[in-house]
Structures are given as structure tokens and as C-alpha cells.
Amino acid sequence: MLEIGSWKVKTGLAEMLKGGVIMDVTTPEQAKIAEEAGACAVMALERVPSDIRAAGGVARMADPTIIQRIMDAVTIPVMAKARIGHFVEAQILEALGADYIDESEVLTPADDLYHINKHDFKVPFVCGARNLGEALRRIGEGAAMIRTKGEPGTGNVVEAVRHMRTVMSDIRRLSSMPKEELMSAAKEMGAPYNLVVYVAENGKLPVVNFAAGGIATPADAALMMQLGVDGIFVGSGIFKSGNPQARAKAIVLATTHYQDPKVLAEISQDLGEAMPGLEIATIASTERMQERGW
Amino acid sequence: MQGAFREHRRAFESLNCEVVEVRKPADLQGIQGLVFPGGESTTIGKLLQNEGLGDRIKELAAQDMPMFGTCAGMILLAKYIDDSDQYRLNLMDITVKRNAFGRQIASFEANITIPALGNDPVRAVFIRAPYVQEVAPNVGILAEYEGKIVFVRQGNMIASAFHPELTPDKRVHQYFLNIISEYQ
Numbered sequence: 382m383l384e385i386g387s388w389k390v391k392t393g394l395a396e397m398l399k400g401g402v403i404m405d406v407t408t409p410e411q412a413k414i415a416e417e418a419g420a421c422a423v424m425a426l427e428r429v430p431s432d433i434r435a436a437g438g439v440a441r442m443a444d445p446t447i448i449q450r451i452m453d454a455v456t457i458p459v460m461a462k463a464r465i466g467h468f469v470e471a472q473i474l475e476a477l478g479a480d481y482i483d484e485s486e487v488l489t490p491a492d493d494l495y496h497i498n499k500h501d502f503k504v505p506f507v508c509g510a511r512n513l514g515e516a517l518r519r520i521g522e523g524a525a526m527i528r529t530k531g532e533p534g535t536g537n538v539v540e541a542v543r544h545m546r547t548v549m550s551d552i553r554r555l556s557s558m559p560k561e562e563l564m565s566a567a568k569e570m571g572a573p574y575n576l577v578v579y580v581a582e583n584g585k586l587p588v589v590n591f592a593a594g595g596i597a598t599p600a601d602a603a604l605m606m607q608l609g610v611d612g613i614f615v616g617s618g619i620f621k622s623g624n625p626q627a628r629a630k631a632i633v634l635a636t637t638h639y640q641d642p643k644v645l646a647e648i649s650q651d652l653g654e655a656m657p658g659l660e661i662a663t664i665a666s667t668e669r670m671q672e673r674g675w
Numbered sequence: 676m677q678g679a680f681r682e683h684r685r686a687f688e689s690l691n692c693e694v695v696e697v698r699k700p701a702d703l704q705g706i707q708g709l710v711f712p713g714g715e716s717t718t719i720g721k722l723l724q725n726e727g728l729g730d731r732i733k734e735l736a737a738q739d740m741p742m743f744g745t746c747a748g749m750i751l752l753a754k755y756i757d758d759s760d761q762y763r764l765n766l767m768d769i770t771v772k773r774n775a776f777g778r779q780i781a782s783f784e785a786n787i788t789i790p791a792l793g794n795d796p797v798r799a800v801f802i803r804a805p806y807v808q809e810v811a812p813n814v815g816i817l818a819e820y821e822g823k824i825v826f827v828r829q830g831n832m833i834a835s836a837f838h839p840e841l842t843p844d845k846r847v848h849q850y851f852l853n854i855i856s857e858y859q
Contacts, residue, residue, distance in 0.1 A: 382785070382786065383783055383784075383785045384783060384784045384785070385780075385781065385782070385783045386780070386782070386783075387783075387784055389784055389800055389841060389842075390779075390782040390783060390784060390800060390801075390802060393679075393782070393800055393802045393838060393841050394779055394782065394802050394803065396678075396679045396681075396682060396713075396841065397678050397679055397713045397714050397715070397746070397747070397802060397803075398678075398714075398715070399677070399678060399679065399680070399681065399714075400676060400677040400678065400680070400714070401677045401678070401714065401715060401718055416717055418721070419717070419718045419721035419722065420718065421677060421678075421714065421715040421718045422715070452778075456717065456759070456761075456773060456774065457715050457717060457718070458715075458778075458779060458803065475780065478778045478780055479779075480778055480779035480780075480803070481779065503780055504779060504780050505779065630721075633718070633721065633722075634722075634725065637676060637677065637698055637722055638698060638699075641698075
């Protein structure tokens with residue numbers, strides 16, 4: 382019996398990305414640089430998050446021409462972003478042949494109440510989360526991979542750290558609960574009961590969990606890996622830095638050798654300027670991308 | 676290193692094996708067999724070029740050390756890769772075609788028969804999978820799917836286009852352990 386786009390195949394690709402770095406790119410040339418540096422996938426975009434933040438206005442799915450050209454330029458998987466709730470953008474990305482869709486808070490949400498029913502698609506989805514309840518809601522809707530939201534386009538890792546620590550502490554809390562408390566926990570978290578039970582029994586999420594939103598240096602990547610994520614998304618951190626080639630390569634090595642401070646010290650040298658950072662407190666709460674989605 | 680190493684670890688541990696993760700040449704000390712997980716072959720290729728890890732692995736292969744590659748691992752073990760000049764270990768006399776079944780949207784699972792593992796079919800998960808276009812006479816074909824070669828053996832090396840680490844069936848892993856015991 383042949384099965385296309387099964388849950389195993391969707392979560393399986395995320396498993397293959399583990400221990401790797403997924404880089405935001407806006408041109409075929411950048412995609413080549415990312416591949417050459419050892420990225421395990423690229424995210425095809427019209428603008429990186431820090432430029433989206435600077436430009437303001439409504440941010441939408443990238444022009445399919447850009448995504449197509451990036452798919453033609455590299456052999457590694459190509460991901461693309463759709464707006465939260467915009468299932469037609471997702472249909473278009475699926476038709477284009479994108480390998481993964483990020484239903485992303487970096488773009489302006491198209492639906493203020495509902496996320497995409499991701500079970501309807503053969504292509505797998507990744508979604509952002511700030512805590513376990515949010516992660517399990519997205520998985521319940523069919524996301525085959527989760528990432529922290531962090532605060533995109535800031536070069537400030539603090540929100541990604543907060544979100545990862547929150548997810549891990551939520552998981553520990555569930556793991557120590559007797560079974561009769563799990564339904565109340567599910568109600569409190571607003572998460573599907575069966576997924577709450579899975580997490581309580583297995584002590585982990587049922588899908589791969591990456592870090593995203595504010596990672597700018599090899600040390601940031603290794604920090605997130607030591608906190609327990611499976612891999613790294615870097616958005617503006619590479620192509621908004623002084624030397625994208627060197628930084629991309631260093632972040633890939635840091636993600637592999639995250640437990641080896643000697644290697645980290647070596648690869649962190651001579652990388653040029655990191656992207657300019659933003660203090661989270663200076664961003665008005667209405668401008669915070671992580672508040673998008675629920 | 677990069678990819679589905681955790682799933683391989685779990686599979687081998689369930690067969691009472693001790694597993695170590697190899698990230699640098701020093702980690703190769705004392706191992707009896709080497710597994711290249713599914714992942715991205717270009718990414719793993721870059722990491723193999725770091726600190727001479729790939730060269731050290733080639734020396735071990737010259738001593739007939741058992742090696743097992745799945746998907747990206749198959750690509751890295753191959754001598755020839757269709758339409759690509761990417762880094763490879765250059766060990767098996769096979770020509771591999773990357774993403775041969777198509778992009779992720781075409782990824783699938785299906786039952787395949789592997790005569791060496793008995794009559795019960797194996798549930799095989801193919802994710803942006805390669806297949807083998809050509810083999811030299813010294814390479815044994817262990818399985819095909821729809822006329823395409825998806826599992827091969829050459830001496831103590833085996834390579835599969837699918838991911839036995841993603842399914843509960845442990846026969847492929849056991850097959851590799853048998854190669855290791857014969858080698859010892």
C-alpha cells in the first residue's frame with residue numbers, strides 16, 4: 382500500500398533536519414551561500430524579518446517567482462512562509478512544490494481567530510509556539526514540526542530562550558502529574574487531551590522542536606541547542622551581518638559542536654559585525670510578532 | 676552529527692548495542708561499525724570535511740569496517756552522484772540519483788520485499804529519497820521498489836534509500852549487526 386504525505390513522511394523530514402541550521406534567504410545567490418555553508422534547508426522569503434519590521438505595513442507570502450528561483454538554485458529542502466490562517470497561500474506554496482510551509486507570525490496574520498487546518502495538506506507545516514499549550518494546539522491542527530517564536534528580526538535571543546524554557550518547564554510539570562490531573566491540565570493549557578497524555582508519558586513533544594527568533598551568533602545557536610532544541614532557524618542573523626559566508630558556516634559548526642566550548646571559541650573568531658540588535662522593551666507590544674497567533 | 680541519529684540510536688539500543696555519536700575524529704576510537712543517518716547530504720558532507728573526519732573514515736573503510744548509510748548516508752558512501760560534484764566518501768561502486776522520487780510533496784511510504792530479511796515485507800519510508808541508478812558487478816542488490824534499486828550491499832557496507840530507523844521493524848538494523856559480528 383502506497384501512502385503519500387503520511388504523518389510519518391511529514392514528521393520524518395523534520396527528523397532529517399535535526400542538528401541542522403535552516404537559513405532565511407531572499408535570492409538564489411543567498412541560497413547558494415547557505416547551502417555552501419552547510420545549511421540543512423533554506424526559508425525562501427521576499428524580505429528577512431528585520432526588513433519586514435522596518436518596512437511595516439502588511440507582510441504577505443513571497444512572490445512565487447522568488448520561491449521558484451530559489452528551489453531551482455539549491456538541492457536542499459526549500460521552506461516558505463504563509464500568513465497565519467491563509468490556507469490559500471498554503472495551497473499555492475504546496476502547488477509550487479515547497480518542501481515545508483511555515484505558518485508564520487513574521488507575516489501579517491490573515492485570520493485573527495483560526496490557524497490553517499494543516500491536516501488538509503500533503504506538504505508538512507512548521508509553526509511557532511511560546512509555550513507547550515500553543516505547541517500542542519498547532520500539532521493538533523496538523524503541524525509536523527514546532528519552533529520557538531522568539532522575537533523575529535531583533536538579533537536578541539532572550540525571547541527564544543524564554544519560550545524554550547517555558548516549553549521545557551511545562552513538559553516537566555506534565556511528566557510529574559498523576560494521570561487524573563491531566564484532563565484539567567489540558568483544559569488549562571487549551572491543548573488536546575491526547576497530546577497532553579503523550580507528553581506526560583514520553584516527557585517530550587511528539588514532533589521535532591527548533592529554535593527561532595533572534596539567533597545572531599554561533600554562541601546563540603549553541604545556547605539554544607544546550608537548552609534542548611533539535612536545531613536552529615536563523616532569520617536576519619546571517620544576511621544582515623558583516624560577513625554572511627563566515628557567519629553562516631560558523632553557526633552550522635556551532636550547532637553540531639554545541640557541547641564543545643573549545644570548538645565554539647575557535648569558530649566564533651573573525652566573523653565581522655553581528656547584525657544590529659534590538660532591546661525587546663523598546664518594541665511596542667502591538668509591534669511584537671510573537672503576540673500574533675494564539 | 677546531523678539528521679536522524681536519535682532514531683538510529685534508539686533502534687540499535689533496543690537491540691542491546693552501545694551507541695556513540697561521532698562528531699570529530701577522536702569519537703571514532705573503539706567503534707565497531709559506523710552509521711550515516713538520513714539528513715542533508717550536503718550538510719553532513721561539509722561536517723565530514725572538518726578536521727579530517729572523512730579521511731579518517733576512509734582509512735577505516737580500507738580496513739573493511741562495517742558501514743551503514745540511509746538516504747543521505749547512501750549518497751555520502753557512493754562513488755558517483757548523478758549531476759552533482761558535492762563531497763562524498765567515495766566508497767561504494769554505485770551511482771546515486773538525489774531527490775530521485777521528487778520533492779517532499781512526493782515523499783511516501785510503501786511495502787517492499789527484502790529477500791535477505793525473509794518473506795514479510797518491510798514498511799519503507801522514502802523522504803526526498805535517492806535511488807541507485809547503476810551498480811558495479813561487485814555490488815549486491817538487496818531490494819528494489821518499482822524497478823528502482825533502493826537497498827545495496829558491497830562487502831561490509833550496506834546502504835538504503837529508505838529510512839528503517841523511522842519504523843518499529845528492526846530487521847535492517849539486525850542485519851547490520853550481523854555484518855559486524857561476522858567482521859569481529
